[in-house]
Amino acid sequence: MSATTTPASAPTTDRERLAQAREVIHGGEADRSAGNAVYAAYVAVIASLVYGVPASRAFFIFVDPAWLSRHLTGVQGVLVIGAVVLALVLLAFRVGSIRGPVVPDLPYLDHVATSALDRAVVLRRWWRLSFLACLLGGLLTGAVVGTGMVVAKVASPLALLPSTLGGILLGLAVAGAWLWGQVRSWPTGMRGPSTVLRERRSLRALHHVGLRTQSARAVTVGGAVLAGDLRAARLDVAAPNTRLRHTRLRAHGPVGVVAARDALGLRRSPGAVVAGLVLTVGGSWALAHSTTPGVPSIVAFVGILAAYLGYGAWSEGVRLQGDNAGTPALIGLPFRDEARAHLLVPSALYAVVALLTGAVTTITSPSAGTTAIWWPLAVTGLVAAAHLMAAFRGLPPVSLFSGGSAVISVVFWYSRPLLLAVVGVVAATAALGRSGVGHGLVVLVLFTAGTAIFGMRRVRRLDEAHRA
Amino acid sequence: MFGRRAQAGDAVTATGDGTPAAPVTIKVSKAGKDIEGAVLLAPVSLTVRSGRCVVLRGANGSGKTTLLKVLAGALEPSTGTATLDDGPLDERDAATRARVAALVGSPTAYRDLTLIDHLVLIDSTWGGAIDTADERADAMLATLEIDHLSERFPHELSSGQQQLFHLAMVLFRPSQVLLLDEPEQRLDTHKRELLTEILRARKASGTALVVACHDPVMTSALADKVLDITGA
Structure with missing residues (x-):
């Protein structure tokens, strides 16, 4: 112009x-x-x-x-x-x-x-x-x-x-x-x-x-x-999936096919596999080291945090089931059995990686005792139960739009599974260091059982919530 | 694997393996639903037996979907009763789930599974024969003429294809009662005709059908009885 x-x-x-x-x-x-x-x-x-x-x-x-x-x-x-x-x-x-x-x-x-x-x-x-x-x-x-x-x-x-x-x-x-x-x-x-x-x-x-x-x-x-x-x-x-479209899900028994579904889902999400592997190895390494006398509790804290996130990267199947809750049944398994079946693949992967990492840590670190071999493996149940809780947490009891302490309430509600896992493992590791293996295991088993019961209750509640 | 295109009804027999459905009666008696004073469904009575089809008609918001949810055992009526063979009608009960299949709203799909994977998963969890699962799943998709989409993921489908995929999942699982909420939605004329033939075949094999439908052609082709649902 x-x-x-x-x-x-x-x-x-x-x-x-x-x-x-x-x-x-x-x-x-x-x-x-x-x-x-x-x-x-x-x-x-x-x-x-x-x-x-x-x-x-x-x-x-x-x-x-x-x-x-x-x-x-x-x-x-x-x-x-x-x-x-x-x-x-x-x-x-x-x-x-x-x-x-x-x-x-x-x-x-x-x-x-x-x-x-x-x-x-x-x-x-x-x-x-x-x-x-x-x-x-x-x-x-x-x-x-x-x-x-x-x-x-x-x-x-x-x-x-x-x-x-x-x-x-x-x-x-x-x-x-x-x-x-x-x-x-x-x-x-x-x-x-x-x-x-x-x-x-x-x-x-x-x-x-x-x-x-x-x-x-x-x-x-x-x-x-x-x-x-x-x-x-x-x-x-979440990014849309397009990988391995020509690889088919093979038919199995009712529980086996759910596990096969999760395994195929992971094969189609290599990023999740790698992220889970890196986090689980890092977390297990820290958990193995946390059993060494004199190592501060922060190591167990960081370890369980990484291990929880690593397991989460592999447990998309159980989260997707939680997302589907309330829709008419297409799957022939009872809801709770399907939820348990979805934990098989991530738990097996986690257990293998945790055991191997614990063993390698014990061999390569002169200060690590024999407990370091199995301690990362021992937390598998607690991590799995926490993820069961997380997948079926449903909607929060309050909205962030609510007045009062809504933000804190929602954050606490969302973090409950992680908090249970963190508190359980840090407390069990501390008991292990101070009072011996027996006390450490008792604390860990109590937290695992409590979280699993809470998790299964969440599964039932979410399954029945739509019948209001 | 993708040989002969299956004819309507090939893979949609009541039990998925070609055997006719066992006799069943699903019934609601003066069933109504209200939540905190808001009436979702005015009291209605309905009995459907094997090999019969009732089409529900009514304006938007009249309560057709609510009635289907009651019939699926997913919602308890506030008044009246809902029974399946005079027993409880509750989707928490394994026997109800085994006999009643429903397409009410969009079933959520696994975003990391292809269409054929979904059918194989559903078939396996209902105890389908492992060695023939692939063939039967292919046949189901072919029946709805979406076999060429078998290796697509759900997010790669158009809205009409999504509807056919949802129908395939519901039709593929074994059932004696089939509840469909406006199954003609987003389907072209040919696909509506195809679906009508499939549902007629299901009815002939002994399945009890309750279908909420706004298509007069489908309604006249399927209905043994038309129930007009009036709003509260």
Whole structure:
């Protein structure tokens, strides 16, 4: 458009056109998104100071500083920290394919992002907000960890500098991986390593359909979370399966075919198999080490956490049955028997991996005793029972929309299976270390039996809930 | 494996193996349903015997689906009674589940199984012969003319194909009573004719049918009796 035909007030650049569009969207009122972001940052800083630092201090006091120093310095320390950083970056990349850092609302995508305006300009605001959030999150995490160490007198005040700097770099890496995960989620276009942390290239590579899918998913998942229906959120996030379509489920007996179904489901989800394997090996390794005298309880805590998640990666079958509860019967097995049959494959896999990991840990670690061989295996029943509870937890007793302590109630309701597994294993491991194998086993058996009874009760309740 | 396209009724005999269904009577007597004052179903009486078909008609919200849920033993009536051969009608009872199959709403499918896998799974859990499960599952899909979709996953189907897949799962499991809630939904004219033939074959083999239906052609072809459900 030539200068002679353009009115003096008409926008001429993409940035000006976008500013005008945003003014129309906001109905002539001031855009408050920047102010909201500053307020959110302010709240994050306050929360870090009020809750983060005391929690960090308590953690470093709770964990034996000498043990921590031994294991987090030198080559072992580099390996552990490197593994944590790598896991976070990979997680951010994966999350980017589901819900990336650039997710404007649907009307904006349909009416503004589809215009001829440069997409790097149109989407920049969302990316920059997410980028700054990652940097701030990294900075606060590093500062909180460093301050906790200083306050607990585990490290000198000088440790605050590298921990904060490390946090910022971690935030940068997570932000880059997050955006790249979103760029890579669309199968065509510029999506190679040259787009990593390159704002303009990355934003121009984002496809409208991909952005729209993520935006719609964010609305659905957000609504599901607010309603406490995390099952709907999980199903929305799950990637559609298309692998091994020519491999058929073979007929077996009634229980055998359910186990065969789960095995085939796992073969069609290699990512879940690998994730489960990595988590179960890591968790079993930590659980095996937790039996060594002098090792702090935090190791058992981390071990059961990883083991629980590892088992969960392999137990999609039982969760899918929980999702199907209340529909007219298609399967010929009684509901409870089908639920038990769904535990066969993940329990067998878990038991084999736990036993092998326990054995390898005992052989390779001179300080580990013979208990380390079977202790990871011994928790199989508790982990399986906790997953039975989790799969049939149904809908929460309250919604996040309810008043009072609804958020805490929903979080507690959702975490109950994990909490039972964690408390049971940490208590049993502590009893094992202090009072011997017999006491440890008694605690573990009691927790396993209680969780299994609770789990089967949940199965029955969910099966009958629709008969109101 | 995908040889002759099966004819309507080939794989949909009452027990899945070609034997006729045993006699059965499903009955509701003055059964009504209300929840906290909201009337979902005004009291209604109905008796259906083996080899008979009752079609339920009525406006949206009149209670057809609620009645089907009562007949499936999935919902207890607030008033009146529901019985199966004069015994309890409760889907928690294994005998009820073994005899009553229902398509009421969309049954949820396993997203990591193909169509043929679903049928093999269902067949095995009902104790179907292991060595012929594949052939019978193929035949069921062929009967509904969706055998070419056997290796697709449920999320790869159109809405009409989804409906045929749901019908295949319900028709494939053994049953003496078949309850269908608007089975003609999303089906084209040819598929409606095909489904009508399949249901007529089931009726002829001794299955008791209760079908909520808005299609007058299907209704006249299937119904021994039409029950008009009126709203509360």
